Amino acid sequence: AQKITQTQPGMFVQEKEAVTLDCTYDTSDPSYGLFWYKQPSSGEMIFLIYQGSYDQQNATEGRYSLNFQKARKSANLVISASQLGDSAMYFCAMREGPTGTASKLTFGTGTRLQVTL
Amino acid sequence: DSGVTQTPKHLITATGQRVTLRCSPRSGDLSVYWYQQSLDQGLQFLIQYYNGEERAKGNILERFSAQQFPDLHSELNLSSLELGDSALYFCASSGDGGDQETQYFGPGTRLLVL
Numbered sequence: 001a002q003k004i005t006q007t008q009p010g011m012f013v014q015e016k017e018a019v020t021l022d023c024t025y026d027t028s029d030p031s032y033g034l035f036w037y038k039q040p041s042s043g044e045m046i047f048l049i050y051q052g053s054y055d056q057q058n059a060t061e062g063r064y065s066l067n068f069q070k071a072r073k074s075a076n077l078v079i080s081a082s083q084l085g086d087s088a089m090y091f092c093a094m095r096e097g098p099t100g101t102a103s104k105l106t107f108g109t110g111t112r113l114q115v116t117l
Numbered sequence: 118d119s120g121v122t123q124t125p126k127h128l129i130t131a132t133g134q135r136v137t138l139r140c141s142p143r144s145g146d147l148s149v150y151w152y153q154q155s156l157d158q159g160l161q162f163l164i165q166y167y168n169g170e171e172r173a174k175g176n177i178l179e180r181f182s183a184q185q186f187p188d189l190h191s192e193l194n195l196s197s198l199e200l201g202d203s204a205l206y207f208c209a210s211s212g213d214g215g216d217q218e219t220q221y222f223g224p225g226t227r228l229l230v231l
Contacts, residue, residue: 045222107160
């Protein structure tokens with residue numbers, strides 16, 4: 001089974017609107033971390049936001065917020081007030097194991113977001 | 118700028134050849150990870166080093182090897198290259214614990230095997 005599932009291969013959003021990118025995950029580990037990365041056409045991977053499995057509140061970083069629903073095993077990324085520069089590929093990733101054990105990330109297949117005028 | 122550097126940015130080589138990709142982690146980060154991004158396989162974890170020692174291995178082929186040096190920079194060696202090895206190779210680094218576990222990625226090395 002896929003550990004990280006991103007069901008939206010592509011999304012369109014109008015400038016200044018909000019958009020939600022979906023991510024569901026599968027793990028039996030009680031301790032894990034969830035990450036979102038942005039990959040623009042230039043290719044680099046840019047860290048956006050992190051949510052720990054024991055965090056009580058949803059993570060926020062500027063215009064990015066993570067809608068964490070533990071029981072549903074979902075970690076959706078919400079981008080508010082979209083900008084043209086948000087057009088990129090977005091990857092959801094998971095680290096399994098307790099905080100303090102730096103370990104590999106498992107990535108989803110990504111969602112390509114296109115922001116239009 | 119993530120603080121992780123990778124060289125070279127682009128590499129074009131022929132089948133059967135050997136190449137070395139280099140990575141310098143962010144200052145203070147002890148963990149280095151290598152990932153491969155290809156069209157058919159997506160982003161795949163290859164190997165992790167922590168303070169010079171191999172910590173975890175993923176889908177790394179036997180033709181590939183890596184090491185982390187005392188100054189914490191890392192090299193990924195790819196040998197007997199095949200067309201299917203063409204991909205974007207990322208290095209990432211992280212510290213340990215809390216927010217320091219976030220992996221910051223280098224700009225990648227784009228490898229083309231002809």
